Each structure stands twice: as C-alpha cells, then as structure tokens.
Amino acid sequence: MPAAAIPPLDMEIPYTAEARPDTGVYNAKIGLWLFLASEVMLFGALFSSYILLRVGSPEWPQGLLSVPIGALNTFVLIGSSITVVMSWLALKGNDFGKFKLYMGSTILLALLFISIKSFEYHDKFTHYFVKLKDGTELTGHIEGRPFNWSLAKLKASANAPREIAFHPDAPKQGEPVPDSTHQTLRLPVEQIAKLESFGPWRNTYLAIYFTLSGLHALHVVGGIVVMLYHWGAGHRLWRKSREQFTNRVEVTGLYWHFVELVWIFLFPVMYIL
C-alpha cells in the first residue's frame, strides 16, 4: 500500500458530539447515566440506612422541620428543573440569548434553594436542648439566639455568663401547658447538666437529616458551579461546536433533574413522615 494512501492519524475521540449509530448516544450521555447510576446507589444506601435506623428506634422525633418552608423549597427546585430544560430547548432553537436567560434563572433558583436551606440549618443550630441537674429537660431558644453553643464552650468563653435566659418552646398540641411556657427562664449555668443545639449529634433523626440534606446541598452547589461555567464561558464552546455545547447543557440538565428527584424523596421523608 503506498504511503500516501494511509490516512493521517485521527486523534479525535469519536462520538463526543454526534451519536454513535449502533448505540444511538454520544459518549457524555452514557457517562452521565453511569454516574447517575452510582449516585442512585449512594443515595439509595443512605435512604436504606434511614429506614433501618428508623425501624430500629423506639421513638422518632416529629415536627422538627417546617413543612411550608420545605414545600417552598420543593417548588423552587421544580421551577429550576423546568428552566434548565428551557435553556436546553433554547440552544436547540439556536437562541443563545434565551439560553442565557433560562440558565441564569436556573442558577438564581438554585441559589435561592441554598439560601432557604441555610436559613433552615441556622434555625437548628440556634435551637437548644437543656437538661438541668435536677433532671428537668427543656427545649427552646437562648436569648440573643447564639449559634451552636455547648456547655463546654459556654464555660470556656471569655466572660462566661453565670446564667442564661431561656425561652422554652410552646408545647405541642395535646400536651399539658406547663407554667414555664411563654415566659423567660433564668437558668444558672451551674445547674445545667447538658446543653446542646439541634445539630446532627442531637439524635439519629437529625443525624440522617443533616447527612442526607447536606449531601444533597453539596450536589446543588456542584450543579451551580457547572451551570455558572456554562452560563459564563459557554459562548466560546458554542462558537466552536454548537452540537457539543448543546450536549453538555443537556447532560447538565439530566444531572439537575436527578438532584431534584433526590429532593422529591427527601422532602416527604424528612419533613412529613
């Protein structure tokens, strides 16, 4: 065979943009589906752990989270997964300006989700459980709403207070109203046996709540980073290869739907059941 007939070596990886005829997909799409399969196993393991821990526990705290806030966040995420599809459709219709608009809205909605979430987290770290040396157990808020105090931190702080002002929670429906409600209690620090916020250490429910929702939030943040990149630097790839950029946005959208799907499970499991 004459040397001239040998085609030059083609180092391009095939099927990065166009679909392979016999499998019908481009590489990144398979890659992403595989990644999601592994994500399903990751969250699946955590949800299974939740079931096992809950089944094995004598009591399970209820009503620690606000359902309306959770529902609001659910709608925020659903909205964002609609806009992310719109942004892809915009690219399919060759309208880069519209893509920017929809991708931008997706990012804003995702940021809104994170803000609401951190507000909820903050709420937990300013909510306290107190056990007094006489055995009384109280839950409520400390005046000034300090963040994540513990007895050790309290005693070690520079001008350690002698007592704390404590606003106990309103009793749940059906429970007797103790006379301490609606009034501020002054609790001497030396009377306190245990003081902790409603962080993950408080009980198994909060442990799994923080772990699952925290991992989910990390996925949201990861999504925001990728989408910001598409939004900001995307025009370069768009000019080079429209097809490839559209594929990337499609794949990002798939990921984003998965993140939303996890929340759809998380919300009822953590807020309602």
Added chain:
Amino acid sequence: MQTAATAGIHETAHHDHHELSFVRKYIFSTDHKVVGIQYGITALLFMFLGYGLMALMRWQLAYPGKPIPVFGDLLLKVLGPDMATGGIMSPDLYNSFGAMHGTIMIFLAVVPLAAGAFANYLVPLQIGAPDMAFPKLNMMSYWVYFVGGAIMLASFFIPGGAAKSGWTSYSPLATVADLARQIDGQTMWLLGMVFLITSSLLGSVNIITTIIQLRAPGMNWMRLPFFVWAQLVTAFLLLLAFPPLEAAGIMQLMDNLFGTSFFLPTGLVVGGQMLEVSGGGSPLLWQHLFWFLAHPEVYVLILPAMGIVAEIIANNTRKQIFGYKSLVYASMALGFISFLVWAHHMYLTGMGTKISTFFQTTTMIISIPSVIILTSLFLSLWGGSIRFNTPMLFALAFLPMFGIGGLTGLPLGFSATDIHLHDTYYVIGHFHYVVAPGTIFALFAGVYYWFPKITGRTMNEFWGKVHFVLSLIFMNLIFMPMFIQGLEGMHRRMYDGGAAYSAAPDLAHGLATAIKLNVGISHAAWLLGLAQVPFIINFFWSIRNGRKVESDNPWQATTLEWQTPTPPPHGNFTRPPVVHRGPYEYSLPGRPQDFTPQNQPD
C-alpha cells in the same frame, strides 16, 4: 499488515511535530497508556509497602515481644517510642499495620493494578480505540487515587498512628479506638477512602463508556477479547458497589467528627464509662454497607485476573478459549449475583437464621459461575501444544491456586461450618489463596506478557522462571499451614500470634502445635520477599537492556493490542482498525499462519 504498521511509525513521526512538554507527556498526561503505566508503577510500590508491613507483623507473630531485628530501630526512630519501644512492635502498631496492610493491598495495590493499570493500558488497545472516552477524567482518576494514597501514607505519621480497626473498619471500634483525638488514623482512613472511591468512580465510568462507544468497526460484542468483558463487569461492580461504602464512610466520618451515632448503639460503654452520645445507632448497619461493597470487591479482585489468564492461555495453547460464550455469561452472572451474597461475612453477628439461610443459598449459587469459568480455563488447555514461557507458567499456576481458594470458600459459605471457621486463620488462608497466588500471580503473568508491547523489550526468561518457581513454593508454604491453624481454632487477629492460648492448655487442645507453625510461615513470608528480587531487577534491567523484540507481535497473538507499533504511539493505531473476526483464531486449518489477527481481512 505488519509492514504497514511499521511503515506507519515513520508516518506519524513525520506528522507529530507538536511535541508535548515533559509534564504534559509523563505527569499530567491524558494518554491512556501513560495513565496506565502511572497506575501500574504506583500500585506496585504500594504492593511492596503492603508486603513490608506484613513482613514486620510476621516477626511479632513468630517471636512475640522480641525486638525486630534491623527494622526495629528504624520503626523506633520514625514512629517514636509509643509505637515501638526498644524496637518491639506495640499492640497499637500491630493493629495499625494489620489494618493498613489490608487497605493498601486491596484498595491501593491490587485493584489499581488490575482495574487501573491493566484496564487503562489494554482496553482501548484491545477494542481498537484511539484512547479512553474521557481522557481528562482518566488523568484525574489517577491523580485522585494518588491523593488518596498520600493521605493513607500520611496517616502513619500523625499522633496515634494509622487506622487500627482492620480493613473492614467495624464500628463502634473504629469510632472509639482513638477517642481522645479529633483527627485520628480512622478519620484519615475515611478521607483517603473518599478519594479512592471517587477515583474508582471516574475510572469505571470511563471504562464502561469506552467499551460501549469506542469499539472499532466490526468489533461487536462477541468479538471482544474476554479480558475486555472481565473489565466491563469489573467496572460495573466498582461503579455500583462503592457508593454504599462511600455513604457508610460519610456516616462514620460524622460519628467520628460530629458526634452523631449512626453506628453507635444506646448505652455503649467504653473503658468503663458510658459514652456521651445520643445512641440509637446500629453497628450492624456498618457491616451491611461495608460488605455490600466488599463482597463485590472480591470479584473486582478476581475478574481482571481471570481476563488476563484467559488471554495468556489462548495465546500459549495456540487454541480458541474453551467456551468463550459461557465465560462471558458466567462473568455477567458472577457480577450480578455478587451483589446478593454480602451477608455471608456476617453469619455470626446474630442477624438471624432466616437471613443467614438466604445468604447461604445465594453463596452456593455464586459458586456455579465461578466453577464454570475455572473449568473453561482448565479445559482450554486440553489438546493444546503449550508454550511454557514465564507468563504462561504464572497463568497456569493461577488455576489450581484460585481453585484452592474457591473450594475452601465453600465451608465458609455454609452458616453452620462457618461457626467454627469464622475469624480464624482459615479465613486468612482462604482469601489469600484467591488473591495472592491467585490474582497476584495473574498480574505477574500480565506484566511478563505485555511488557514487550509497552517497552519493546522482553523480560529475561530465566530469571522470570526463577521468580515463578520460588514464588509458587513460598506462597504455598505461607498459606497452606494457615488452614491448619484455622481448623485448630486459632484466631486471626491476635497480637501475640496465639501465645496467649498456652495460658489455657486444656482449652486449646491442638492449638499448641498450630502456634508453632507461625515460625515457619514467617520465614516463608520473608523468603517470598526475597523471591521478588529477581523480578524487581529483571523488571528495571529489561526496560533498557532486555532483548529487543523483532516484531510488533512477538507472541504471535491475535488481539488488536499487538497490531500496533511498539510501543503504541499517541492515538494507538496508525490507521483506524477494522475488525473482521473473533478474538482467538489460533491454529485454524487452511490458514497460512497458526494465528489470524482480528483486523486481518479474509
């Protein structure tokens, strides 16, 4: 074909004007072959370290409480008097070394070698692809692995030392082993594992996508070399089994750092003190999640080895592999069922007899595909005119060694017999037969076999055979007596190698002799290390001085990796390969040669 391939070398030499910088070419390279070699060398170094830890532990087992010769002083200097007073291995150090031996061998040596190095180097070549589907992710996968390894290494030097709770890291032990410290060895272990799991995720997504998408024209599924099939199943196992361990790792990290109680039961007493935690967790949950990974993981250890052995056997018997299709389906079955047997590691946890029975049944079912594979490989030898070169010797030895490992698994798989055998040296013997003279022999076979493709030179045959014979002898001298020790009831995690049994002579009937075997085992273990010296020297010497191969296909093999220039250039093939036939067309009557490469047209 051959001449065209070599002509192609000159062609590319002309075209390849843009030289990559050294860093891009050898360090942060995206070329699957370089990544494969990086994986290979790093993993071999880790294997050496893993061996070293065990060699030191074997001193403590054979001569409990005596200062370690030569290395004792070194340990004292590097790790301090807490760990090695007077050159004697402390119990903590023993525990650290034991845990890290297992962790390093499995997660940092054998899997990265089998599923990182061999898969990276060979899969794209064997399917006729220019590279992996995602070359950048491939590079990341290596570097993330590297960071994970570095974290594991660093953990030896932090106060308190490396993780001490076994490679299985059972809770609550793993959480309470170093309660006084916030960042302890276990925390480092968990962080390291997160990196290793991420690396394996990147790697497995890449391998699967590459096999599905980048097969050359004509390379349909039943023309894939068995090695590729084995790697495909392996990648699926890594993809799906590791995430639950990651979940478990995150939860254990929460237990260790943030005081949660995922795996800590209510009323846990440590050192006479009730632990200040909320409780309500489940130690069994850790074991379930851990073994959900770790059982499929043992097939990650064995499947690539089977793939390597199949390639080498086909080439050196000059015959079609016996029952190629049943091999393929059996490995798929193996992959699938391996997700359903994990709790056979937990018969003695009190999880319940019904559950035990279920897992006992699935365990017996999974032996069927294993036996099919092993039988096919054995039958492949039938009627072949076997070439007994070094790679073939290792591949041949793999068969009975893996056979012993697998058969000794059966008594462990029955929940009744496991009562006696669980947590004894019998288990150690069982899994080492599968992994050490099994998988590691297959990996050696692979190194000797593909070395000429990677370097253009062959390794020395004589020293290869010396390496083989000595390794085979010492491997068996190490692990065979462990079955006896285990049957006598010797526990697998004893710091003094069982010397404590002598305090209760009538209780420990037969153990007295079993303990004496420790000395012989330890000597065999050290000699096994010595037996690797020919390999190490041969390996490095041959890179520059080995006999040059005369052709691109010195073993006269059929698969595509041999139909490239040597070593394959960036992009692998000088022209896009087209596949016309199955992977093992050897000795077909009426052909001019006794082998027909897959890309040869009719």
